[in-house]
Amino acid sequence: MKNFLLIICLIFSTQIVAKDYNVLNYGAKGDGVSLDTKAVQNAIDLCSKEGGGKVIIPSGKTVVIGTIYLKDYVTLHIENGATLLGSSNYEDYTTDTHKNTYKNEPHMDRCLIFARDAKSFAIEGYGTIDANGHSKYFTKKKGGRPMMMRFLNCNNIKLKDVTLINPAAWTSAWLYCNDIVVNGIKIISRVNNNGDGLDFDGCTNVRVSNSSFDTSDDSICLQTSRPDKPCKNIVITNCVFTSKWAGMRIGLASRGDFESVTVSNCTFHDIQDSGLKIQMNEGGEMKNMVFNNLIMKNVPRPIFMTFCQQRAGVDAPQEMQPMKAMHGFIFSNIIADNSAIDKNSAIFITGMPEHYITDIQLNNIQFKVSGGGTKEDANKINLKEYTLETLGNWWPEFSKVGTLPASGIYARHVDGLSINNFHLQTINEDHRKPVVFYDIVNSSTKAIFLNRKEVHLKF
Numbered sequence: 001m002k003n004f005l006l007i008i009c010l011i012f013s014t015q016i017v018a019k020d021y022n023v024l025n026y027g028a029k030g031d032g033v034s035l036d037t038k039a040v041q042n043a044i045d046l047c048s049k050e051g052g053g054k055v056i057i058p059s060g061k062t063v064v065i066g067t068i069y070l071k072d073y074v075t076l077h078i079e080n081g082a083t084l085l086g087s088s089n090y091e092d093y094t095t096d097t098h099k100n101t102y103k104n105e106p107h108m109d110r111c112l113i114f115a116r117d118a119k120s121f122a123i124e125g126y127g128t129i130d131a132n133g134h135s136k137y138f139t140k141k142k143g144g145r146p147m148m149m150r151f152l153n154c155n156n157i158k159l160k161d162v163t164l165i166n167p168a169a170w171t172s173a174w175l176y177c178n179d180i181v182v183n184g185i186k187i188i189s190r191v192n193n194n195g196d197g198l199d200f201d202g203c204t205n206v207r208v209s210n211s212s213f214d215t216s217d218d219s220i221c222l223q224t225s226r227p228d229k230p231c232k233n234i235v236i237t238n239c240v241f242t243s244k245w246a247g248m249r250i251g252l253a254s255r256g257d258f259e260s261v262t263v264s265n266c267t268f269h270d271i272q273d274s275g276l277k278i279q280m281n282e283g284g285e286m287k288n289m290v291f292n293n294l295i296m297k298n299v300p301r302p303i304f305m306t307f308c309q310q311r312a313g314v315d316a317p318q319e320m321q322p323m324k325a326m327h328g329f330i331f332s333n334i335i336a337d338n339s340a341i342d343k344n345s346a347i348f349i350t351g352m353p354e355h356y357i358t359d360i361q362l363n364n365i366q367f368k369v370s371g372g373g374t375k376e377d378a379n380k381i382n383l384k385e386y387t388l389e390t391l392g393n394w395w396p397e398f399s400k401v402g403t404l405p406a407s408g409i410y411a412r413h414v415d416g417l418s419i420n421n422f423h424l425q426t427i428n429e430d431h432r433k434p435v436v437f438y439d440i441v442n443s444s445t446k447a448i449f450l451n452r453k454e455v456h457l458k459f
Contacts, residue, residue: 335367
């Protein structure tokens with residue numbers, strides 16, 4: 001009987017071990033020089049065919065690949081001390097990996113890791129994916145800049161604990177996917193241009209937590225390149241952002257709807273453009289978002305919201321789409337310290353004449369700025385609107401408007417704006433009012449403080 005039980009245990013343990021597919025057993029050299037794409041793909045294909053398991057990139061090894069394709073039930077496990085390294089040869093990246101959905105950027109169509117119509121797969125481990133995207137290898141003139149990851153029409157995806165570095169373009173594009181969990185990752189994407197972190201396009205049921213971002217472009221993007229694919233039910237929490245551009249961008253590519261987004265317990269620091277950049281311009285509807293418990297330092301625009309018209313997507317119609325709606329936003333419990341940067345530091349919220357952003361609350365905000373606004377700045381009127389004449393073929397960026405006539409909050413073309421318990425501190429003299437409204441309907445302000453003294457403003 002004991003022998004029988006021992007045999008059963010051995011068979012059972014053998015079956016468990018068989019679910020691990022070490023790429024070295026499928027011909028990978030793991031020497032950091034040899035191209036191991038075929039070996040890794042063979043391990044992935046067999047793993048999926050046999051019902052799933054782990055494809056192992058073993059510790060102490062550097063496995064070089066071109067484009068690989070993830071499949072159903074496969075967990076790509078990169079062990080602690082292991083590196084999955086992108087090839088430096090552009091020709092090792094295949095052309096059947098869909099495309100970048102933004103206009104004028106086909107040089108970003110290829111990618112390193114791709115999945116199409118796959119379900120229940122994961123990338124995990126304490127190792128590193130290094131896309132090797134240095135500009136000495138990849139530029140537009142040299143053929144293109146591959147993204148690190150692109151997932152198309154996939155369901156039930158997990159990205160956990162890995163470090164993702166050096167993409168030649170975006171780190172990841174998630175297109176029309178559902179049920180996504182990202183936890184405990186680190187992204188460093190500074191070696192080339194347009195180094196976005198996580199871009200969720202038309203995705204639903206997304207949870208991002210406990211992660212850090214150091215990016216050369218927007219760290220997290222929510223976008224909708226198709227009108228039939230909304231971006232909704234998104235939770236982002238316990239993350240740290242630093243970026244050459246925005247910490248979080250919601251919109252820009254905005255043909256579809258956005259709904260039910262929460263961002264909480266995050267810190268933003270040393271960001272060149274905006275902390276929360278929320279932009280609707282391609283005809284969708286955006287609503288019901290909460291941003292709570294945020295710390296920002298050296299973030300010129302802690303909140304930047306625009307509602308206008310512009311074409312962003314490669315598949316978008318050439319004619320501008322009607323402006324639909326942008327409504328239902330709450331920003332609470334925010335501390336922002338911009339005392340070390342210049343006077344162009346403010347919360348900026350702008351709709352368009354007769355096209356208002358509606359129902360915005362700003363609650364419990366402490367904001368420290370350097371000041372320095374002049375009397376000329378304070379008297380600025382007729383600021384440029386984000387019309388097509390102003391934008392040309394480019395995005396609604398702050399630079400199109402320039403220095404604002406407010407030192408703390410400037411808002412225009414909003415219906416239903418409430419500000420409660422706003423504390424502004426200026427380090428240097430500033431001749432601008434702390435809060436300026438233009439074309440605001442149904443507003444409420446309560447407890448506005450400038451340098452610790454309550455002020456009563458007339459609008």
